[in-house]
Amino acid sequence: MNHNTPLPPASPRPLRHLSHDSRHRVLTAAQLRSHGVSPAETADQCRPGGPWQQLLPGVYVLHPGPPTSEERLHAVLLYAAREVTPSNGVPAQPDADGPHRPTYQEAMITGLAALTLHGFTSAPPLPSLEQIDILVPRLRRLRSTGCARVVRTASLPDPELVTGLPVAPVPRALADAVAGLTDAGAVRRLLSEAVRGWHCEPASVVRELNNAKLLSRPHVVDAVDSLLAEGRAIAEDRLYRMVIEYGLPDPVWNVDLRLPGGPHLGGLDAYWPEQAVAVELDTRAPRQGHRQDDDALWSEYARKREHLERLGITVVYITPKKLRDAMEQQAAVIRTALMASGDRDPAAYVVVLPR
Structure with a gap:
């Protein structure tokens, strides 16, 4: 050869x-x-x-x-x-x-199996699942069979790799899991763990539930109301920890502002009276069938901010996601606003009341 x-x-x-x-x-x-x-x-x-x-x-x-x-x-x-x-x-x-x-x-694990892979303790263990949800583009010609349950979507999210497997992000996996659940307690536990475990923010969960048209189900609406309340409490706790951990001056917490003998100016999560700097948590979340309410709430935010800033009060809006992912950066924004107060004209006198 x-x-x-x-x-x-x-x-x-x-x-x-x-x-x-x-x-x-x-x-x-x-x-x-x-x-x-x-x-x-x-x-x-x-x-x-x-x-x-x-x-x-x-x-x-x-x-x-x-x-x-x-x-x-x-x-x-x-x-x-x-x-x-x-x-x-x-x-x-x-x-x-x-x-x-x-x-x-063009395929990723979603639903309860994805939540288990993400580490949810309230999701069932993998061996107990008769079927595993698999997310694919809507036009794929596949059918559910055996242990595979096909879930279709118009737009695939970017998967997250968990133990080397492509897994749907938590908000999408939650929506696909909730779509197949009728147990109100199970839905509430999953949504609560998503926020408590810092897997995601309430707004992203509500957005996916809204897209999946699940907010018309009473047991889902009840769970979402609890989710939003719990999400705000967690965000308030993060704001409190940020002030302590990054050495910011102590503000007054959860207050209402009023003009002397005049109208109510709005509630604030934190306020520094000497520097006239305010912080408000933006915990709005989209709700199905509530577009007008959402627009009205945003308009209220904008009106309040404009009114306060005309009075010389600097308003810093912070989302729960920014508090979770970039706490140091948010602390720097507030510190800058506090330090710049000496360069501004004195703010109008306002009455500060507990909320």
Whole structure:
């Protein structure tokens, strides 16, 4: 044999190699074919009492026992993921020869399974879920079957990688989970944990529930009301901690302002009378069927701010998300406003009352 002699085609690996490799015990029909396993051989391996099993259409578990939770998750993703076929004609799926780091196109875990992966203690453990929700684009031609329940969306969110798996962000996963729940207690516990566990802000949850048209369900509305109240309490606590941790002067907390003998100017979460600087938490959240109320609330915010600033009072609006993700930056904004007070004309005299 010289250098110009063509090499013989590579022999497929023996089937026992696939079965014994714990990294690759869930494969698609296309991946098996890339190993030289014909459809007839695959069918023979999956015969009753055989060493393999077909878990979902075109997806095989290469052992006879019950699949693990991890195997079910990978199987659902393999079933729903879009195959990208490069110019060589080989589907671009996880390579059974390489590291087990699949790239799943246009598919991600959502619903209760996603919340469990995000660490929610109020979500059921994975083995107890009969079906795993999988989020795909609306136009994908897939059907729910076996342990895979297809959830469609007009616009896929950017997935978050959790233990190497693409998982829907918490607000979207919550909406998909709540869509299938009728237990008011279970809905309330999930929404509460989302905020208490600092997974996301109430406004982002309400936005997704609104988009999913779930805010017409009474048990969801009740849970959202509790969520918003709890979210405001948590934001107030963060604001209090920010003042302490970053050494800001002590304000007066939760006050109403009035002109002497005049009208009510509005409530504030924190106020520094000597510097005439105010902080208000923006905890608005969109509500289905309440667009006019939302617009009216925003107009009220704007009117109050304009009125206070005409009186020489600087108003700083802070969202709960900014308090959570950029507390130091928000403290710097307030500190700058306090330091700049000496360069401004004195503010009008106002009466400060407890709220």
